[in-house]
Amino acid sequence: MNYLFVHQNFPGQFLHVARALAGETRHRVVAIADQINLKARPLPRTGIALIGYTIKNAARSETHSYLRGLESQVIRAQAVARIAIDLKKKGFAPGIVIAHPGWGEALFLKDIFPHAKHINYFEFYYRSEGSDVNFDPQLPSTLDDLLKLRIRNSSQLHALISGDIGVSPTYWQRQQYPEDLTPKIQVLHEGIDTTAVQPDPNAVFTWGNFRFQADQEIITYVARNLEPYRGFHVFMQSLPMLLLSRPNAIVLIVGGDAVSYGRQLPQGQTYRQKYIDEAKDSVDWKRVHFLGKLPYASYLKVLQISSVHVYLTYPFVLSWSFLEAMSMGCAIVASNTAPVQEVVEDRNQGLLFDFFDSKALIEKVICVLSNPKEFLSMRKRARATVIAKYDLYSICLPQWLKLLD
Numbered sequence: 001m002n003y004l005f006v007h008q009n010f011p012g013q014f015l016h017v018a019r020a021l022a023g024e025t026r027h028r029v030v031a032i033a034d035q036i037n038l039k040a041r042p043l044p045r046t047g048i049a050l051i052g053y054t055i056k057n058a059a060r061s062e063t064h065s066y067l068r069g070l071e072s073q074v075i076r077a078q079a080v081a082r083i084a085i086d087l088k089k090k091g092f093a094p095g096i097v098i099a100h101p102g103w104g105e106a107l108f109l110k111d112i113f114p115h116a117k118h119i120n121y122f123e124f125y126y127r128s129e130g131s132d133v134n135f136d137p138q139l140p141s142t143l144d145d146l147l148k149l150r151i152r153n154s155s156q157l158h159a160l161i162s163g164d165i166g167v168s169p170t171y172w173q174r175q176q177y178p179e180d181l182t183p184k185i186q187v188l189h190e191g192i193d194t195t196a197v198q199p200d201p202n203a204v205f206t207w208g209n210f211r212f213q214a215d216q217e218i219i220t221y222v223a224r225n226l227e228p229y230r231g232f233h234v235f236m237q238s239l240p241m242l243l244l245s246r247p248n249a250i251v252l253i254v255g256g257d258a259v260s261y262g263r264q265l266p267q268g269q270t271y272r273q274k275y276i277d278e279a280k281d282s283v284d285w286k287r288v289h290f291l292g293k294l295p296y297a298s299y300l301k302v303l304q305i306s307s308v309h310v311y312l313t314y315p316f317v318l319s320w321s322f323l324e325a326m327s328m329g330c331a332i333v334a335s336n337t338a339p340v341q342e343v344v345e346d347r348n349q350g351l352l353f354d355f356f357d358s359k360a361l362i363e364k365v366i367c368v369l370s371n372p373k374e375f376l377s378m379r380k381r382a383r384a385t386v387i388a389k390y391d392l393y394s395i396c397l398p399q400w401l402k403l404l405d
Contacts, residue, residue: 004094005031008103013121013190016392017400022047032083053079066151073104073155081108101159110162118163122185124317125176126152132314139228170318172339191396194387197327203304212305217369220306222254222321226272229261231312231335236275238358240282245366251288252302303328308368313337323390326382331375333364349382
């Protein structure tokens, strides 16, 4: 069977299934991705033929502001279409096309490969109410922001209509899509390798001249980028009282300074510096370590030595890092937001608090740090939940392969 994967940031959510297919000689696996991302994170040899596309023309400033995102999607779709047409001329005819339609790349693939089955990964559908938009009163949306959302969803709606089937990683994320189209979407997570992501009481994390290990009092926070969508502002606002209450606590913060989701700051500014400036001398910064983006193995060490792991999110896409922290058996303190509620029941797999209640966040973190033995069973239940529902090799990958079969 010939398989074609299309993802701006390949492999993204398709790493494990693409690798499994490429490992069988009866399959031929080709992947199309943005050339910039392929250069930034080259894949080891996996048997996958990687083809990068390049963007020569960006969306124009004179284009209506509502349409610039759609114009960018069409530009990407054309770049991918040219590659797909060339593959077809060379005799490559995929039986199955698996794409993430969020950046527009899948727009024209049904026209080029009409006889293939098309599976689309539906990560998030933007709504004007009930999810991330206008969730945070500190960062309210304008009417202009709301009106843009209808256009922003355009490429996903095209994929829902033209594709054969969709996949979404959680039930809540699936429910964000129009009700009359959700029957076309299955819930299927990409999976967590719980064998690789498991507790290690002897783990040591070194960073520069610092050495951290599990017998220290370590508070961890992880996000791809340090931004309000992942509650970075709420976490930072909790630090003065948290560190004052726990004089031996150390805070390890993993994440970059870009903005993945939500509102951008003026050029040259970062949310990290913004909230450092707001806190000023109320925080003992010698005990707060901003680690930036870490290699995966180092990031896992951070989770393994964590005394308590804090996770916040708007009602939005569930982070891999959250499930990985659970798989590590971390003591979880998390915001009581969807889709966290789909995975964690309060005091069962973790402690939940209202996203905006920094006082509750502080109290629950202190509770865990003051009575670590009391939460050992909660840690075990967190890991057991991930093994039972999201394990890569026993649950998720077999389900993916069954779907493709």
